[in-house]
Amino acid sequence: MNTRIATGLMLASTIALAACSKKAPEELPPPPTETATPTPTAPTGPTVGSQAHFVDAVGQENTVVYFDTDRFNIDAEDQTKLQRQAQYFSQYQQVNFTIEGHCDERGTREYNLALGERRANAAKNYLVSIGIPANRIRTVSYGKERPVALGSNESAWAQNRRAATITIN
Amino acid sequence: MKYVLFASFLALAAPLSAQNQDLGQPIPEGGEVETIEEDGGLEVTVSFEGNLDDLGIAIPGFATDRDVATPANSSGTAALGKELARVITSDLRNNGLFKPTGPDALPQPGFAEITAPSWSTWSNRGAEMLVHGYVRGRADSKLTVGCYLYDMALQQELVREGWVVQPADWRRAAHKCADLIYSRLTGESPFFDSRIAYIAETGTKDNRTKRLAIMDSDGANHRFITTGRSTALTPRYSPDYKKLSYLSYVDGNPRIYVYDIGTGRQTLITQSANPTFAPRWSPDGRWLLYSMAVNGNTDIYRVSSSGGEPIRLTDTPGIDIGGSYSPDGSRIVFESDRSGAQQCYVMDANGGNQRRISFGGARCATPEWSPRGDQIAFTNASTFNISVMSPSGGNVRVLTNGWQDEAPTWAPNGRIIQFFRTERNSGKTGLYQVDLTGENLRKLPTPVDASDPAWGPILP
Numbered sequence: 276m277n278t279r280i281a282t283g284l285m286l287a288s289t290i291a292l293a294a295c296s297k298k299a300p301e302e303l304p305p306p307p308t309e310t311a312t313p314t315p316t317a318p319t320g321p322t323v324g325s326q327a328h329f330v331d332a333v334g335q336e337n338t339v340v341y342f343d344t345d346r347f348n349i350d351a352e353d354q355t356k357l358q359r360q361a362q363y364f365s366q367y368q369q370v371n372f373t374i375e376g377h378c379d380e381r382g383t384r385e386y387n388l389a390l391g392e393r394r395a396n397a398a399k400n401y402l403v404s405i406g407i408p409a410n411r412i413r414t415v416s417y418g419k420e421r422p423v424a425l426g427s428n429e430s431a432w433a434q435n436r437r438a439a440t441i442t443i444n
Numbered sequence: 445m446k447y448v449l450f451a452s453f454l455a456l457a458a459p460l461s462a463q464n465q466d467l468g469q470p471i472p473e474g475g476e477v478e479t480i481e482e483d484g485g486l487e488v489t490v491s492f493e494g495n496l497d498d499l500g501i502a503i504p505g506f507a508t509d510r511d512v513a514t515p516a517n518s519s520g521t522a523a524l525g526k527e528l529a530r531v532i533t534s535d536l537r538n539n540g541l542f543k544p545t546g547p548d549a550l551p552q553p554g555f556a557e558i559t560a561p562s563w564s565t566w567s568n569r570g571a572e573m574l575v576h577g578y579v580r581g582r583a584d585s586k587l588t589v590g591c592y593l594y595d596m597a598l599q600q601e602l603v604r605e606g607w608v609v610q611p612a613d614w615r616r617a618a619h620k621c622a623d624l625i626y627s628r629l630t631g632e633s634p635f636f637d638s639r640i641a642y643i644a645e646t647g648t649k650d651n652r653t654k655r656l657a658i659m660d661s662d663g664a665n666h667r668f669i670t671t672g673r674s675t676a677l678t679p680r681y682s683p684d685y686k687k688l689s690y691l692s693y694v695d696g697n698p699r700i701y702v703y704d705i706g707t708g709r710q711t712l713i714t715q716s717a718n719p720t721f722a723p724r725w726s727p728d729g730r731w732l733l734y735s736m737a738v739n740g741n742t743d744i745y746r747v748s749s750s751g752g753e754p755i756r757l758t759d760t761p762g763i764d765i766g767g768s769y770s771p772d773g774s775r776i777v778f779e780s781d782r783s784g785a786q787q788c789y790v791m792d793a794n795g796g797n798q799r800r801i802s803f804g805g806a807r808c809a810t811p812e813w814s815p816r817g818d819q820i821a822f823t824n825a826s827t828f829n830i831s832v833m834s835p836s837g838g839n840v841r842v843l844t845n846g847w848q849d850e851a852p853t854w855a856p857n858g859r860i861i862q863f864f865r866t867e868r869n870s871g872k873t874g875l876y877q878v879d880l881t882g883e884n885l886r887k888l889p890t891p892v893d894a895s896d897p898a899w900g901p902i903l904p
Contacts, residue, residue: 345785347740380866383809383823383850384896385678385722386779386786388691388698389735389742389763392719396740415697416719416737420675425649427847427868 322444324370329442333359340398342436344379347393349401357401360440364407371443374398376416377423379432384418391416398438413443466670466694470708471658474685474903475610477620482590482604490629491597492572496541499629502571503536505529505547506589507555512581516611521581524614526552528579528589531618535636535662536625539860540884545571558592563599572596573629577621579614587614591621593628603628615664616903623902633857636661639900640862641679641688642875644668645893649871654895656690656703661855661899663889669703681900682725682749689713689723689732700734702749714747714754722766725749726773726793727815733757733767733776744778746793757795768813768820769793770835777801777811777820777835786825790835801837810851815901816858819880823850823863830863832880843882853899862888864895 321327330338337360340353349357364370376395378387395414403409424431492499506525517524526547533546551565558576566574574594579587590606605624609617616637623634644657656669656676669688670676677698679690688703700713700720713720713734721742724733734754735744742763747754758764760782767778777790783800788808791798802808807825814821819832828848833840848866855861855877862877865887873895875888888894 345781380871381828381848383786383825385735385765386763386781386809386825388677388719388721389737389765392737392742393740393763396737400740414740418698420652420654420677422650422871425869425871427871 323367324442324444326442329363329370329372329440332363339437339439341433342394342438344381344432344436345390347390347397349397353398354401357398358405361402361405361407364402364411371411371413373413373415373441373443375421375439375441376414377421377435377437377439378419379435380419380422380427381432382419387418388416391418394436394438398440466672466674466676466692467703467708467710468668468671471667471669471705474616475613477613477616477903478608480588480606480608482592482606488595488598488600488602490602491595492629496630497543499542499573500569500571501536501542501544501573501575501625502550502566502569503529503533503544503546503575504550505552506577506579507553507558508579508581509555510581514581514587514611515585516587516614521579521587524587525577525579528577528614528618528621529575531615531662531664532575532622532625535619535622538662538886539626540879540886541626541630545569558590561594561599563596566596573602573625575621575625579617582608585611587611587617589614589617589621591617591624593625615660615662619661632859634902635855635857635860637903638856639681639685639903640875641681641690641898641900642864642890642894643677643679643896644890645873645895646672652871656688656692657894658688659890666891678722678896678898680723680725680898683727683729683901684904685900687749689725691721691723702732714745724767724769726769727771728773731769731773731793733769735765735767744776744795746795755795757791758798766810768811770813771815771817775813775835777813779809779811788820788822788837801835802833803837804840812852812854814854814858815856819858821852821854821861823852825850830861830878832861841882843878843880844876844885846876849876851896853897855899856902862897862899864897866895 337356340356374395376391378391399412422435424434506528508521508525511520511522529547533544536542536544558578576592578590586608588608592604593602595602607617619636622636627634638661641658644655647653653672654675655672659666674694677691692701698719700723701710703710718736718738720734720736722735732747732749735742742765743758744764744767745754745756762782764780767776780789786807786809788802788811789800809823809825811820811822821832824831829842830844830849830852831842846865847868849863852861852863859880860877864873865876866873873893875894875897878885
């Protein structure tokens with residue numbers, strides 16, 4: 276089981292490496308100092324399964340995938356991030372998590388609720404396709420109700436069209 | 445054994461209290477309004493032939509036969525008579541169609557003058573129309589309010605009507621009088637005696653509190669229904685005003701609840717773990733539409749308002765959402781991105797015969813069928829303006845031009861459209877309304893920011 280996941284991840288990573296980053300929004304948080312391999316259960320570090328532990332392990336930038344206007348497809352860059360998440364959730368099988376789907380403000384309220392749900396499910400479906408059990412993943416849509424970037428411009432909107440992974444403690 | 449029973453009682457009680465934890469104080473139910481025959485009244489043609497917005501209407505204070513105490517006004521029925529005239533004046537002024545003059549700038553007629561105006565007192569005030577009325581406190585504490593409209597040029601009565609209301613409903617008598625005047629002078633159906641449900645917004649753009657709230661059509665009798673602990677969105681009044689359906693995150697997920705105003709209880713629109721959105725009532729109140737996402741795919745469902753098995757009306761990959769019944773209940777206009785972007789579609793009430801009606805090139809969202817049946821209002825979700833079109837999708841007209849206008853809702857008579865406007869960057873929101881002609885745009889007064897207006901029908 277674990278071997279199959281690992282093989283799948285390696286294959287997917289190889290493919291993903293070939294794809295260039297092209298739509299990462301500006302003003303992303305700084306890259307993490309953490310290396311790819313997490314060193315869990317250090318006596319003073321965050322608890323396993325806490326959001327802080329997850330962020331430390333996979334890097335903040337890998338906890339959120341971004342979408343183009345009105346789109347919900349998981350592209351190569353998103354896949355790389357989700358594979359990084361899948362490594363974590365394979366290693367810590369006791370950790371369940373929520374994927375929050377969000378939209379930018381330039382959409383009508385109800386449609387955005389449905390679109391956020393579709394984005395969260397797109398990320399979930401990819402994680403399931405690479406071996407994470409569906410029953411560990413909860414989805415919730417916030418539509419345009421919870422923006423992280425507060426401006427009314429393309430850069431802010433790009434940061435708000437997202438699916439964010441949050442661990443459940 | 446006792447402990448076991450106690451434990452199971454707790455288990456049953458917990459979900460109920462969790463479901464209601466965001467609800468504030470229950471709303472007292474409104475009383476009945478009885479219409480009474482006022483003797484007299486002839487069919488008279490209005491003499492005025494100019495534009496209605498030049499039409500001067502004098503509205504002095506309503507007279508009372510006896511100044512008595514009333515729960516409706518701490519100073520008694522005489523002061524209440526003036527208040528009634530102020531409400532009517534403000535209704536007609538805000539509507540933008542007339543030039544009313546209120547009681548504060550006019551002499552006070554006596555009780556006997558209500559049915560026999562002193563024409564000479566009013567003839568040189570530049571008003572073509574004169575409104576007279578009275579209020580009488582009854583022994584059972586109810587109020588009788590009479591309303592008379594006179595044509596100054598003809599020196600004749602045009603229409604009269606009277607109502608018996610509970611003291612708490614005194615504003616409804618004023619709205620009914622404004623409706624009577626408006627309908628008599630324009631030939632249109634009434635709309636002032638109605639209510640609006642909406643979402644009250646406070647806080648910063650990234651930490652917004654959204655509460656379900658209700659108010660009369662003029663903003664009075666404002667009440668918050670939810671406490672704001674969880675986000676509430678997209679309310680809709682049932683046509684009989686006895687229930688409110690709305691979206692709440694009270695259990696952490698977006699779900700539609702039906703709140704019974706009389707009992708204060710609320711229930712999920714459907715027993716499902718899936719998120720539900722966009723509640724809509726049928727005009728006769730027998731059906732509720734809702735949209736539900738299953739594995740990310742949203743479709744429209746219909747369920748009887750008394751419960752029962754839901755029926756799925758749409759079945760396409762993509763987002764089918766919303767829905768608004770034609771006034772006769774036979775068809776539904778809804779939005780779908782099955783073509784690749786949001787567009788408006790019409791289907792039969794049972795889901796059959798689905799066909800796209802919007803082909804203007806822009807995204808068509810949140811369609812709402814006019815209560816008159818002849819227009820569909822929608823959000824142009826490319827430019828974010830409120831527009832109208834015919835039910836076949838023709839004759840598109842743009843009515844507003846804010847930075848972001850969305851979510852139209854119709855006045856009960858189909859002559860005015862309300863919507864909400866969002867400001868660029870700040871994210872501040874407010875309710876606006878505009879005539880079907882695109883004229884008389886104005887912001888509605890609300891205690892805090894406001895969105896998602898839903899205008900109910902004329903009160904029963």
